[in-house]
Amino acid sequence: MKSIVSLTVFLFLFLTANGQKFMTRNGFIGFNSHTAMEDIKADNNQVASVIDITTGEIVFQALIKSFRFEKALMEEHFNENYMESEKFPKSTFKGKIQNLAAVDFSKSGKYDVVVEGDLTIHGVTNKVTVNGNIEVITGGLTANSKFNIVPEDYKIEIPGVVRDNIARNLEITITAKYAPVAN
Amino acid sequence: MKIIPVTLLLLLSPVLCAQDDLMDLLDSTAPPETSYSSATFKSTRVLNGHSIEHMPAGQLDVRISHRFGTINSGIYEYFGLDQSNVHFGLEYGITDWLMLGIGRGTYEKTYDGFAKFTILRQSSGAKTMPVSVSWLSGMAVTSLRWSDTARTNYFSSRLSYVHQIMIARKFSPSFSLQLSPTYIHRNLVATELDPNDLYALGAGGRMKLSKRISLNAEYYYLINPKSYMSRQVYDPLSIGFDIETGGHVFQLIFTNSVAMIEKGFIGETTGSWLKGDIHFGFNISRVFTLKK
Numbered sequence: 228m229k230s231i232v233s234l235t236v237f238l239f240l241f242l243t244a245n246g247q248k249f250m251t252r253n254g255f256i257g258f259n260s261h262t263a264m265e266d267i268k269a270d271n272n273q274v275a276s277v278i279d280i281t282t283g284e285i286v287f288q289a290l291i292k293s294f295r296f297e298k299a300l301m302e303e304h305f306n307e308n309y310m311e312s313e314k315f316p317k318s319t320f321k322g323k324i325q326n327l328a329a330v331d332f333s334k335s336g337k338y339d340v341v342v343e344g345d346l347t348i349h350g351v352t353n354k355v356t357v358n359g360n361i362e363v364i365t366g367g368l369t370a371n372s373k374f375n376i377v378p379e380d381y382k383i384e385i386p387g388v389v390r391d392n393i394a395r396n397l398e399i400t401i402t403a404k405y406a407p408v409a410n
Numbered sequence: 411m412k413i414i415p416v417t418l419l420l421l422l423s424p425v426l427c428a429q430d431d432l433m434d435l436l437d438s439t440a441p442p443e444t445s446y447s448s449a450t451f452k453s454t455r456v457l458n459g460h461s462i463e464h465m466p467a468g469q470l471d472v473r474i475s476h477r478f479g480t481i482n483s484g485i486y487e488y489f490g491l492d493q494s495n496v497h498f499g500l501e502y503g504i505t506d507w508l509m510l511g512i513g514r515g516t517y518e519k520t521y522d523g524f525a526k527f528t529i530l531r532q533s534s535g536a537k538t539m540p541v542s543v544s545w546l547s548g549m550a551v552t553s554l555r556w557s558d559t560a561r562t563n564y565f566s567s568r569l570s571y572v573h574q575i576m577i578a579r580k581f582s583p584s585f586s587l588q589l590s591p592t593y594i595h596r597n598l599v600a601t602e603l604d605p606n607d608l609y610a611l612g613a614g615g616r617m618k619l620s621k622r623i624s625l626n627a628e629y630y631y632l633i634n635p636k637s638y639m640s641r642q643v644y645d646p647l648s649i650g651f652d653i654e655t656g657g658h659v660f661q662l663i664f665t666n667s668v669a670m671i672e673k674g675f676i677g678e679t680t681g682s683w684l685k686g687d688i689h690f691g692f693n694i695s696r697v698f699t700l701k702k
Contacts, residue, residue: 248432248435250436250439252440252441275436275440276436277432277435277436279432284432285432286432286433286436288433288436288437290443292445297699297702298469298699298702299466299467299468299699300466300469300657300697300699303448303449304656306448306449307448307449307583307621308621308622308654311583313583314583316445319433321432321433384621388655388656389655389656392656408435
């Protein structure tokens with residue numbers, strides 16, 4: 228009986244102590260659309276994200292209205308015509324680091340990771356697997372990733388007249404610097 | 411020994427719902443956001459009159475507008491298409507709350523200029539504002555030769571002014587309405603029966619038919635009694651479509667007025683819908699980014 232209690236206490240302490248979460252509210256997501264006709268680029272510097280380093284779970288949240296374009300008109304079209312941001316104000320990602328054992332959170336360094344999860348854009352959820360890296364730095368973590376998405380996979384309609392101005396594959400760049408969450 | 415399952419449950423539960431916990435953690439610690447309505451109207455005009463929309467800073471709107479003759483003029487005039495009234499405009503966003511515009515129109519060979527101020531923006535979230543409000547002040551100078559050269563003609567007699575408050579609400583992504591109380595002052599009028607000061611209440615709306623096409627309607631009610639004026643004037647009513655293609659907005663219009671500035675279409679519309687004095691026309695707006 229005694230051993231069970233101590234084991235429980237130990238496990239409980241272990242989980243809380245190591246249930247360490249890292250969070251950011253000003254992560255970066257950018258996308259690039261490169262075609263012969265036009266280069267389109269947008270940045271969002273208000274991305275929120277949390278990593279739980281015990282479970283390897285990682286989530287992202289980005290407000291569509293926080294993407295900034297070079298041209299105000301593009302931003303309006305992005306929100307109004309493509310992303311319908313009043314109907315679908317947020318994009319989210321819920322995933323898990325597949326090779327959590329490869330990351331030594333106690334030692335500074337860069338570790339390649341594979342993250343699998345559900346990416347929701349424009350109200351459509353797809354399973355994605357993404358490569359990236361996690362860098363353990365003093366007082367936090369940074370996460371970086373670069374991957375491609377196809378707008379049509381998320382039911383984002385692009386009319387024929389402008390189809391050649393928007394890339395078939397959009398390049399997404401993610402950079403986020405996390406700080407520990409005080410428990 | 412009942413402790414074990416309870417313990418296990420306690421231990422497992424954080425793991426099972428951890429992902430939602432993480433999302434909840436983000437939601438619960440989110441700073442309050444204010445979301446501003448965008449694109450209450452697609453263009454800076456509802457049809458003839460201004461909408462609350464403005465050009466953002468550094469963007470130039472090059473506008474070319476046409477109103478043809480009346481549809482009831484018959485096959486000889488090709489249902490109005492033989493006649494054409496044009497208005498050219500260059501309109502620029504100085505800041506995100508101030509735009510300036512200049513233009514020249516066929517109607518009374520008029521040069522015009524305006525300033526439009528964005529006063530309030532409709533928003534929800536941390537700051538809630540039910541409507542967007544803009545203010546327009548403009549001036550027009552006719553360059554017609556004087557009809558009466560015997561009298562002393564002053565330059566000031568060529569001038570007219572417009573002041574307008576626009577109050578709009580985007581009720582849903584596809585439906586917006588605007589009210590526009592308007593005051594117009596004309597320095598010189600045709601006869602003493604015609605008031606120098608005109609008061610009108612405008613109403614305009616748009617209903618999206620698809621992502622890039624909307625049906626718009628606009629009406630101005632002239633408050634001054636119309637029966638005493640030296641000529642029969644009517645309230646302007648316009649119905650049309652916004653068609654958006656990338657950097658262009660095309661507006662196709664059916665209207666009983668031929669002028670494209672407030673002084674003309676609000677106070678001096680002589681066509682009547684009921685008599686078939688309907689002008690077909692269009693506005694083309696092309697936006698250029700001058701400053702990024």
